[in-house]
Amino acid sequence: MKLFAIFGDPVSHSRSPIMHNCVFKNLNYKACYTRVHLKDGSKLKETFFNLGLSGANVTIPHKEAAYEACDEVRGFAKTVGVVNTLINENGKLIGYNTDADGFMYAIQEFGKVNDVLILGAGGTAKALASRFMQDDIKVSVLNRSQGRLSYFKEIGCKTSNWENYSTKKYDLVVNTTSAGLKDEELPAPKEIIEDILVNTSFVADAIYGKLTPFLHLAQEKNITFKDGADMLLGQGVLANELFSNKELKIEDIKTYMKKSFEL
Numbered sequence: 001m002k003l004f005a006i007f008g009d010p011v012s013h014s015r016s017p018i019m020h021n022c023v024f025k026n027l028n029y030k031a032c033y034t035r036v037h038l039k040d041g042s043k044l045k046e047t048f049f050n051l052g053l054s055g056a057n058v059t060i061p062h063k064e065a066a067y068e069a070c071d072e073v074r075g076f077a078k079t080v081g082v083v084n085t086l087i088n089e090n091g092k093l094i095g096y097n098t099d100a101d102g103f104m105y106a107i108q109e110f111g112k113v114n115d116v117l118i119l120g121a122g123g124t125a126k127a128l129a130s131r132f133m134q135d136d137i138k139v140s141v142l143n144r145s146q147g148r149l150s151y152f153k154e155i156g157c158k159t160s161n162w163e164n165y166s167t168k169k170y171d172l173v174v175n176t177t178s179a180g181l182k183d184e185e186l187p188a189p190k191e192i193i194e195d196i197l198v199n200t201s202f203v204a205d206a207i208y209g210k211l212t213p214f215l216h217l218a219q220e221k222n223i224t225f226k227d228g229a230d231m232l233l234g235q236g237v238l239a240n241e242l243f244s245n246k247e248l249k250i251e252d253i254k255t256y257m258k259k260s261f262e263l
């Protein structure tokens with residue numbers, strides 16, 4: 001029996017155990033997935049091996065600590081310096097990032113996008129901006145404060161804060177701020193958000209499980225929108241494929257992980 005876990009602080013809200021266990025159970029894969037409340041990110045590696053884990057996911061605030069803890073980092077995680085999936089490969093800790101590709105999966109239904117505005121400049125924004133740029137999509141970033149914008153400027157994004165934002169047309173606007181997660185705030189002052197919404201074709205939010213004030217406003221304006229549930233599904237499917245070392249078919253993983261959303 002293989003054991004998997006999600007590390008985070010907080011972690012009790014995470015739906016990952018339900019998602020992965022639903023796949024393991026229905027596909028008769030001998031594995032179990034649990035939660036680990038980890039406060040100190042520097043203890044990630046020793047806790048992983050002490051628990052005898054075969055793999056893990058990592059959520060807030062340890063994704064950058066997870067990158068540091070790895071013996072080897074593969075694929076897109078190397079570009080962005082953020083790891084959300086860990087695999088025990090013969091006693092070595094291997095890191096991947098499935099968040100960004102999970103998001104690309106989630107926005108497939110919007111068709112080809114060429115120009116994207118990201119609201120927020122945290123870890124999720126970093127991963128999405130780098131991933132969009134890999135596909136030659138133009139990326140602008142709008143954040144409340146200036147400090148975190150330098151990374152985005154360096155990789156070639158157009159950046160602004162609330163004070164110097166000016167109107168432009170976008171194909172897609174993505175909220176990666178935590179505004180609306182545990183409060184009823186918009187990701188920027190209402191006049192800016194209204195201006196943004198009348199100038200975009202599609203809207204997405206990384207937050208899932210609720211209609212955020214941002215999505216509510218998009219709905220009122222009849223703009224096609226989606227919450228973060230498909231992003232969650234996308235990253236989970238890709239992580240499960242890594243956990244099962246491709247022994248499980250991706251279509252089967254997707255079927256049962258989707259089913260877990262009804263639980």
Ligand code: NDP
Pocket residue numbers: 060099120121122123124125143144145148176177178179180181185186187188206207208228229231232233235
């Ligand atoms: P970070 O803490 O790294 O970044 C948060 C960002 O939000 C910062 O840019 C911060 O701005 C901004 N912010 C916070 N509060 C407000 C506010 N009230 N108004 C405007 N801006 C605000 O978070 P993450 O990138 O790790 O996560 C962001 C969100 O994405 C979370 O809600 C998380 O749950 C969600 N998420 C969803 C996933 C999914 O699978 N669906 C996967 C990953 C994340 P400043 O720099 O000024 O502080």
